[in-house]
Amino acid sequence: MRKQSLWPALFSAILAIAVTWVLYRAPVGSPLHALRYLYFIPVILVSFLYGLGPGLFGAFLVASLMLPHILQTAERNFFSEHLFSLLIEVLLLVLSAVAVDQWLGTQRRQRDFYRALSDLGELLASQREADSLLKTLLESLIQLTGASWGEVILKENKSLVRKVVLGEPTSRKPLKPLAQPERKTLADMVLEEGRTLVSTNLELDPRFSRWADTPVRFGSFLAIPLRIKGEPVGLIALANKPEGPFSPQEIKMIEAVISKGEIALENLWLLESEKKRATKLAVLNDIARAISSALDPKLLYSVVHREISRLMKAENFYIALYNPEEETVEFVFVVENGKVSEGEKRKVIPGKGLTEHIIFTGKPLLLCGDVERELKRLGVEPIGRPAKCWLGVPLIIGDKITGVMAVQSYEEENLYTQEDIEVLQSIALQTAIALENARLLERTDEALAQKVKELSILAELDREMAIASLDLERLLRLIVDRAVSYTGADAGVLALMEEKEGERGLYLKAQVGYPPEIEQYAHTPYPLERGITGRVVRTGQAALCPDVSLDPDYDPVRESTLSQLTVPIILEGKVLGAITLESSHYNAFTMEDLAFVRSLADRAAIAINQAMLFEGVRQASEAKSAFISEISHELRNPLASIKGYTDLILEGKAGPLSERQEEFLRKVRSNAERMQKLLEDLSNLSKIEAGQIPLNIAPLQVEEAVEEVISIYREKAEEKGLSLQVEVEEGLPPLKADKLRFTQILSNLLENACSYTPQGGKVTVKACREDRFIKVEVADTGIGIPFEEQPKIFQRFFRGSHPMVRGKQGTGLGLHITKKLVEMQGGEIWFRSVPDQGTTFTFTLPVWE
Amino acid sequence: MAKILVVEDEKDILELVEISLQLGGFEVIKATDGLEALEKAFTQEPDLILLDIKMPKLSGYEVCKKLKENPQTRHIPVVFLTARGQEHEIKAGYEAGGDDYIIKPFAPDELPKKVQEILRRFKK
Numbered sequence: 001m002r003k004q005s006l007w008p009a010l011f012s013a014i015l016a017i018a019v020t021w022v023l024y025r026a027p028v029g030s031p032l033h034a035l036r037y038l039y040f041i042p043v044i045l046v047s048f049l050y051g052l053g054p055g056l057f058g059a060f061l062v063a064s065l066m067l068p069h070i071l072q073t074a075e076r077n078f079f080s081e082h083l084f085s086l087l088i089e090v091l092l093l094v095l096s097a098v099a100v101d102q103w104l105g106t107q108r109r110q111r112d113f114y115r116a117l118s119d120l121g122e123l124l125a126s127q128r129e130a131d132s133l134l135k136t137l138l139e140s141l142i143q144l145t146g147a148s149w150g151e152v153i154l155k156e157n158k159s160l161v162r163k164v165v166l167g168e169p170t171s172r173k174p175l176k177p178l179a180q181p182e183r184k185t186l187a188d189m190v191l192e193e194g195r196t197l198v199s200t201n202l203e204l205d206p207r208f209s210r211w212a213d214t215p216v217r218f219g220s221f222l223a224i225p226l227r228i229k230g231e232p233v234g235l236i237a238l239a240n241k242p243e244g245p246f247s248p249q250e251i252k253m254i255e256a257v258i259s260k261g262e263i264a265l266e267n268l269w270l271l272e273s274e275k276k277r278a279t280k281l282a283v284l285n286d287i288a289r290a291i292s293s294a295l296d297p298k299l300l301y302s303v304v305h306r307e308i309s310r311l312m313k314a315e316n317f318y319i320a321l322y323n324p325e326e327e328t329v330e331f332v333f334v335v336e337n338g339k340v341s342e343g344e345k346r347k348v349i350p351g352k353g354l355t356e357h358i359i360f361t362g363k364p365l366l367l368c369g370d371v372e373r374e375l376k377r378l379g380v381e382p383i384g385r386p387a388k389c390w391l392g393v394p395l396i397i398g399d400k401i402t403g404v405m406a407v408q409s410y411e412e413e414n415l416y417t418q419e420d421i422e423v424l425q426s427i428a429l430q431t432a433i434a435l436e437n438a439r440l441l442e443r444t445d446e447a448l449a450q451k452v453k454e455l456s457i458l459a460e461l462d463r464e465m466a467i468a469s470l471d472l473e474r475l476l477r478l479i480v481d482r483a484v485s486y487t488g489a490d491a492g493v494l495a496l497m498e499e500k501e502g503e504r505g506l507y508l509k510a511q512v513g514y515p516p517e518i519e520q521y522a523h524t525p526y527p528l529e530r531g532i533t534g535r536v537v538r539t540g541q542a543a544l545c546p547d548v549s550l551d552p553d554y555d556p557v558r559e560s561t562l563s564q565l566t567v568p569i570i571l572e573g574k575v576l577g578a579i580t581l582e583s584s585h586y587n588a589f590t591m592e593d594l595a596f597v598r599s600l601a602d603r604a605a606i607a608i609n610q611a612m613l614f615e616g617v618r619q620a621s622e623a624k625s626a627f628i629s630e631i632s633h634e635l636r637n638p639l640a641s642i643k644g645y646t647d648l649i650l651e652g653k654a655g656p657l658s659e660r661q662e663e664f665l666r667k668v669r670s671n672a673e674r675m676q677k678l679l680e681d682l683s684n685l686s687k688i689e690a691g692q693i694p695l696n697i698a699p700l701q702v703e704e705a706v707e708e709v710i711s712i713y714r715e716k717a718e719e720k721g722l723s724l725q726v727e728v729e730e731g732l733p734p735l736k737a738d739k740l741r742f743t744q745i746l747s748n749l750l751e752n753a754c755s756y757t758p759q760g761g762k763v764t765v766k767a768c769r770e771d772r773f774i775k776v777e778v779a780d781t782g783i784g785i786p787f788e789e790q791p792k793i794f795q796r797f798f799r800g801s802h803p804m805v806r807g808k809q810g811t812g813l814g815l816h817i818t819k820k821l822v823e824m825q826g827g828e829i830w831f832r833s834v835p836d837q838g839t840t841f842t843f844t845l846p847v848w849e
Numbered sequence: 850m851a852k853i854l855v856v857e858d859e860k861d862i863l864e865l866v867e868i869s870l871q872l873g874g875f876e877v878i879k880a881t882d883g884l885e886a887l888e889k890a891f892t893q894e895p896d897l898i899l900l901d902i903k904m905p906k907l908s909g910y911e912v913c914k915k916l917k918e919n920p921q922t923r924h925i926p927v928v929f930l931t932a933r934g935q936e937h938e939i940k941a942g943y944e945a946g947g948d949d950y951i952i953k954p955f956a957p958d959e960l961p962k963k964v965q966e967i968l969r970r971f972k973k
Binding site: 636640641644653740 | 859861862865868869872903932936937953954955956957958
């Protein structure tokens, strides 16, 4: 509304006086005089422009100023037609001013109202929050109507919530829903019917109950529904207008104002829901991102909680995971009043706890308002502090429920809405996937680590088994040890079926973690009729007992055992024994453990078999070598006698001999010697093959050892007219060899070289270092080895076809034994030979380090 | 003249040794098993004992141990007769307290030389 000013009125009055003065001063009969009635034009003009007040004021001012003149005229012509006409004129003037003002005033008020309405629209549209918008709207309405009380109520979550209250009494109490379940309130009626309600005096109106549980007494009353898209979403109530009831015109104006409010509110809500949607999307996106990056569950929980907090109040929040095997729920992440705390793990009991209820139903649940009654209806006995508002959703993977996620409030009854269910559900879905991923990854990780562990144990056992001199006892101990450490058992034992001193049964071979009394079973058999182990060996069926007290066959050997795993050791369908693992926990062994122990049992079976074979071979070889040793010893003495007495006779100790006798006796002696050599080689060989040659490995000075051997052969070489040369590299490190065997090797080679090199030839012995070995070479310029015989020369009993070879005593075992002796000490031997040019034998032995 | 106790269960060998030693100028006492050897060692106090290893009743090692345990016979050098290719016998012989060894078979003219050599060493 524009501000009223006196100046225009004064101006119009002065103008009117001036005009009137000029007009009345004009002589009668002049044209101006005829126009004297036009003086009221300025008055009307002022009224038109500035309203009735100034107009009337101006008119009366003119009238009063003109009065002396009128009276003067009246003296002359009192009650003349002039005076009468003047009065009429003034009256006319006043009436027309009033009429104009009336008409113009309405127009103006309307214009002002619409102008104000448009301003209000802008004001409302500029509001960023629904609450402040509603407050502004109510304030404007109260200002507009002059009502002394007003409130805005919105429908939220099926109940009515008082949003803004203005006027007395200013209630500072928290807003309470008005709805009472038993009966409909006036507010409900307004909203349901969607009609404006007007009452001149609500207190006295017999049609209605009281408006609300406020102590305010209502006189004139108006309640108008708030509609968004035609649907009533709330209402605005106004009351106690001092000037009496609300007029239809006022109601129209109020409705117009409210419609502005409705538009603004709709826009605001749209904006809010857009914003919420955007936030929701952002949150879900963030969670999805967090999921792909946070594979650590603990981190994931806090990320999920942080993101949920962006969408709803989540000061009390938890994630519980369900373990269907153990039938437990574990509260893995709990936030109480904004603080993260440790959660418990509890057994799932039907009908107890809301979390359990969600797990059983697999459906989300929102509890608001009368939570106790709802719980009774659902048949759920709550655990812990009761919430005033509770919202929980299941974590689902496929059709499996993996847990529950819930938000709750201990104070606010209507904190969560239907919409929140959806939000929480979609977050739960993401979270469940993430947890599953993390779990899978962890499991993959674990499984991988387990597999690596498994494989490395098996590889270790395989390595152990590949050793020729398999130590079965050691291997069995290793198997038990690895089975225990892999499965996490507290004790493990391996027993084999054996017969000892006529007693057949299970004999303990290896054990870990048992009391010492169990060692008795190493000597006296554990009966097959006893225990789970006995049954497993009888039947050949593995036993996995999560609780030994449930197995009637269980025979306690170890006090604290609660679960047991027994796997038979089977070879070609025959049960050889069993591996038993015991644990002081229930359910300690898994199917994976069973599979792994089975593979250990298989290895044990193979190793036992291998050891048995080895043992057989060893025994046979031992028997053979013992036999050969025995035979050669038995043959040696008679031979020694033959040779000894022959020697005596040849020496002439038994009288003189004829030449022919001497010749024959020499043949006897030579053959006896050859037989002795053969016996010696045979006995040597049998010992080498039975692995019975003890090696006395010590640092061996090459030069010294070579010289020792050479000294024996020097004489022989000279006799034969051979040149014997030695070339040993200076400063050679010591050898890692047995001196006796080294001497034997070199002697054998030198013996051959000297034997098969014709007179005038040359034999050279060289020794030099080659990397971590010392290479010894025996080269001759002898008869050489025919090419077709070269591949055979290391074979047993092979003898060359050359007459020089045939002409010499030999067993055909020398090179074979030499090769074995070299190899036994970690060396190699080879040769190069050209017939009629010579042969070079080379062998290597490791350097002492 | 040095007195040699020869212990050997094989009679032919024993005789061969006896002849060889006699030819070399030694007095020879013979025993064919371990117990007899111990008895003769105590009663006849030989200057040297040639001891076979594989014998009935008491093995050469056992005989040697018993001799070396007894102060009366401790000083008598014990020489084992070991077979060629049975090197472990040499080691076991020393462990049992033996003083030297002679490898069988031996040439009859070499045996007295070897015995003489050992005796000389011990007299020092």
